[in-house]
Amino acid sequence: MLGKIKQGLKKTRENVFSKLNNVFSVHKKIDEDLLEEIEEILITGDVGVDTTMEIIEHLRQQAKRQKAESPEDLQKILKEELSRQLLAPPEESVTHRPFVVLVVGVNGTGKTTSIAKLAHHYKQQGKSVLLAAADTFRAAAIEQLDIWAQRLGCEIIKHQQGADPAAVVFDALSAAKARNVDYVIIDTAGRLHTKVNLMSELSKIYRVIDKQIPGAPHEVILVIDAGNGQNAINQAREFVKAVKVNSIFLTKLDGTARGGVVLSIKRQLGIPVKYIGLGEKMTDFELFNPQEFLEGLFAKE
Secondary structure, three states: OHHHHHHHOHHHHHHHHHHHHHHHHHOOOOOHHHHHHHHHHHHHOOOOHHHHHHHHHHHHHHHHHOOOOOHHHHHHHHHHHHHHHHOOOOOOOOOOOOEEEEEEOOOOOOHHHHHHHHHHHHHHOOOOEEEEEOOOOOHHHHHHHHHHHHHHOOEEEOOOOOOOHHHHHHHHHHHHHHHOOOEEEEEOOOOHHHHHHHHHHHHHHHHHHHHHOOOOOOEEEEEEEHHHHHHHHHHHHHHHHHOOOOEEEEEOHHHOOOHHHHHHHHHHHOOOEEEEEOOOOOOOEEEOOHHHHHHHHHOOO
C-alpha cells in the first residue's frame, strides 16, 4: 500500500518535498535562512500561506523548547507537526442501515468515478450498494453512473434528465429500505456557475433525506480535485455552507504536484481528508492514512 501511495505522490514529492530533504541536508544549523527556505517550499507546494505560517511558527517555538541543534532535529519536528495537522478523529462504526452517503462537489473533480471507487470498496466488504443518480442536470452523468452500476453489480435508481433530483433521492431511499440495502450513495450536480440554485437544490435534497431517514445522511463526502490546489478549498467553502460535509475525498493526487493541499484542507475547512484517489481504476482508492501519506511525501527515491 505504501508503494502505491509513494508512486501516487511522485509529482508532489519530486517537485516540492524532495526540496525539503535537500534543504535539511545542505544547511548546517537552524537559523532564519533555513526557516525561510522551508516556508517558501511549503507555499510553493500549495500548503497555503496561513497553514505554512502556522507550521513555521510551531517549528520556531519547538526548536527552542526542545533545544534542537541540527537541521535533522528540525526535520523531525516538522514531520511531527505535519502529522498533527493531518490527524483525523477515529472512524465511527457503521450502525445505520441503510447507511446514506451524500456525495457533493464541482463537476470535473472526478465525482462519479469516486462514487464508483467507494461502491467497489463497500462491495469488497460484502455489502449491498444502491446508487442514486441525482445529478439530473446532465444526461451524461446519469448514463455514466448507470454504466458503473452495471460494472459493479449495484442497483441504481435514476429518472430522466431534468427530473427533480430530490424525487430521485426519495425513490432511492424508499427502494433501499424496501430491499434492505446496506449502503446508498447519492450523486449530485456540481454546477458552480448556477451557484445559488445549486446550493438551494442540495439543501432540499438534504431535507428530503432527513425526512425519509431521520439523522441521515450519515456521511457527506465533498470531492476535491487535488490539482486545483488552494482554489479547490475556495470552491469547497460553498458546499460546506449548503450541507454538513464531514469528510473529504481528494482525487487525482497522482497527476499533480499540489498534493501539499492536503495539509491545509483540515485547517481551513475543519474537515478531515478520509479518502484519496490515485488513478482512474476502481482499485485506485485508499482510505487516507496520515503516516503513510507523510512517508510517501518524504520518501527518498
